[in-house]
Amino acid sequence: MPTRGRLRLEAEAGCAWLERWMKSSLVAIEPNGHFCKECSIREFSVCASLDAAELREFEHLGRRVHFTAGETVFSEEDVTTSFCNLLEGVMRLYKLLPDGRRQILGFALPGDFLGMNVSGRHNFSADAIGAVTVCQFAKAAFGRFMEARPHLLRRINELAVRELSQARDHMVLLGRRSAEEKVATFLLGWREQLIPLNGPSNTVPLPMSRQDIADYLGLTIETVSRTFTRLERVGVIEIIHGGISLLDPARAEALAAA
Amino acid sequence: MPTRGRLRLEAEAGCAWLERWMKSSLVAIEPNGHFCKECSIREFSVCASLDAAELREFEHLGRRVHFTAGETVFSEEDVTTSFCNLLEGVMRLYKLLPDGRRQILGFALPGDFLGMNVSGRHNFSADAIGAVTVCQFAKAAFGRFMEARPHLLRRINELAVRELSQARDHMVLLGRRSAEEKVATFLLGWREQLIPLNGPSNTVPLPMSRQDIADYLGLTIETVSRTFTRLERVGVIEIIHGGISLLDPARAEALAAA
DNA sequence: CGGTACATTGAGAGATATCAACAGGCGTGG
DNA sequence: CCACGCCTGTTGATATCTCTCAATGTACCG
Structure with missing residues (x-):
């Protein structure tokens, strides 16, 4: 089993938030x-x-x-x-x-x-x-x-x-930020948005697909994927199942260019 | 005198709106x-x-x-x-x-x-x-x-x-449109914005600088300039002093990609 | 276990940015 | 009134980032 896979499963095992985000679907009108x-x-x-x-x-x-x-x-x-x-x-x-x-x-x-x-x-x-x-x-x-x-x-x-x-803020991101800045800004902003719901945490669930993230940031799915990988390689984040873990928030802030 | 220069002056001569836009500066508080x-x-x-x-x-x-x-x-x-x-x-x-x-x-x-x-x-x-x-x-x-x-x-x-x-709308422009689409969309949108003030017209004053336009569209000044020139070369607009003249609104709409 | 959808990775192309030079208009001052 | 300089805009050559196209890998689901 490849290393990344193992890490993912370990991370997943400890994630209670997963259930909240990944549950799928009822249909009805109460x-x-x-x-x-x-x-x-x-x-x-x-x-x-x-x-x-x-x-x-x-x-x-x-x-x-x-x-x-x-x-x-x-x-x-x-x-x-x-x-x-x-x-x-x-x-x-x-x-x-x-x-x-x-x-x-x-x-x-x-x-x-x-x-x-x-x-x-x-x-x-x-x-x-x-x-x-x-x-x-x-x-x-x-x-x-x-x-x-x-x-x-x-x-x-x-x-x-x-x-x-x-x-x-998002117009600034779309018009003037690089791919790396966009991704870093998105991760920090999304984490921030979740605070009122989940409290502060460096484990950031990403219920949306890579395509959604790409379309939010004005990028392609490949660029998003590559940027995630690069951020992981330099130790800023860890990619886990259904989200990321923010290992180095300070570095992320720096990469986001305010 | 180069051709473009001559055309510009001719266009300028007939432009009453110029005075409204290009007047410069008083300072005071009434x-x-x-x-x-x-x-x-x-x-x-x-x-x-x-x-x-x-x-x-x-x-x-x-x-x-x-x-x-x-x-x-x-x-x-x-x-x-x-x-x-x-x-x-x-x-x-x-x-x-x-x-x-x-x-x-x-x-x-x-x-x-x-x-x-x-x-x-x-x-x-x-x-x-x-x-x-x-x-x-x-x-x-x-x-x-x-x-x-x-x-x-x-x-x-x-x-x-x-x-x-x-x-x-602007987020869509910044995230998903090409340079040419951005410029065409901007010109049409700006013309639209001016209607309540000046009435409809294909003569569109551009009081802002190229740098301003670039920073609005998430481009560089050079790209804006080149795109203007290209639009002029294909007969969609004419670049006149302090603005542009929209020669072919239909083509412009098409280039704007809705 | 196989199929499907999603994600990652690689190689190459293309659009836009960057760097640099030049042109034109305008105001200033001689 | 003309010469000069500055600022803005245009154009060209090159670089680079991101996209595109393609293949592979991984998870989920029947």
Whole structure:
């Protein structure tokens, strides 16, 4: 058995997080019977702005919907009929060029709120990576609910502004960073994104494929793969099954060029 | 006199827009004495959401500030003490990497509202390209004014969402388009952006430098220049003084790859 | 155990960057 | 009014990074 393989299995053996990320797929719509106050993501998401009374009303607006790995939750030119709040799993948000080239705009995690737009149409597509549960709200009902609650609007605006800030950072990455800087920046950024969910850790699960990473970074799959290998060879990371282990965060930061 | 030079002068001779764009620089702060209802950009900007009574109050919050070509209006890590509404001129919005590489995030035009953020700090820098006038609001006062006016917040949110949409388009450009596609897309997009100000026209002023365009598109100045020349050689554009003339919009659209 | 999808690795090609020279426009100052 | 110098933009030659094409390896699943 080759060395890398052995190391991978050892790493895998000790990884509890694997189960959380790699579980695959149920399909169903839970018609009702969930409670906002028990919702695991309430404190992170838009709902954080609502008080107990509002939550009880809010409960009736949303319904949980499940998606399996690879399913499309909504598509770029779809008319927006509902907003949704990601409850469990990871999604890739992306746009396609007519010839099929894909740019992944970001990966959504539990607590992310999707669907805001101006044109009445989604302006990007969203797929489930692994099994996903969302809390879905009819657009009209949600709009009415929000109408009377400026604090909810403020919360949504806050999320939009935060997202804008991330988008700007990503533009810098796409336009001005080298492949190595892109990969290092991605690994550090993704680790950061996971902190609210898993706490800080140098073991970084990567539920998305290499192709997804490539399309996120504006690279090809081969360049991503080679860069991972190079980072491993110089001892900055270790490639483990379903993710990486960050062996030398300081070096990684240096390679990311801030 | 070389042919290109002659053509340029001929084109220039007929260009009234030149004066609007190429005028250079006054410096001053007008202490007061302007009126929102006479403001040329009122209908495009955040203020569009305010009624006559509100405008009269709003008037006292803002003051006009002038900047000359190349001046920095605010800087990336500055604490945000004020928001501003661009009244006249063009600004470049950008971020820098520690080693000086620059990514221009976009060009701001009259009507654009700048300064929303979450961290309390600007997360990008903004320079004047040519002379610029902004309507500046103290953050605290503006915040109080907005507090009681959800429609203003809604308007701001709408602008943020629109900006997000543009940011996403730009990520696709930066990550997945070739140099030629980038340049063609930029020219068409910029022409589009100018429509609310100048009306539709195939004469497209380019107040920003080639370096600015390069930093916007994630290219080098040389590549931008070569691409312009190539587009001119194949008859898609004509390079004129201070801008370009779009000779074959359909071909340009095709080259932009949607 | 074989098939399929995903990941890694290698060799070579190509697009864009880099380095360098030159040209043109504009303002300054004689 | 012209000469000079500076700044911006263009063009050319070469380098390099990343992509493309191709083969091999590895894990997962029936």
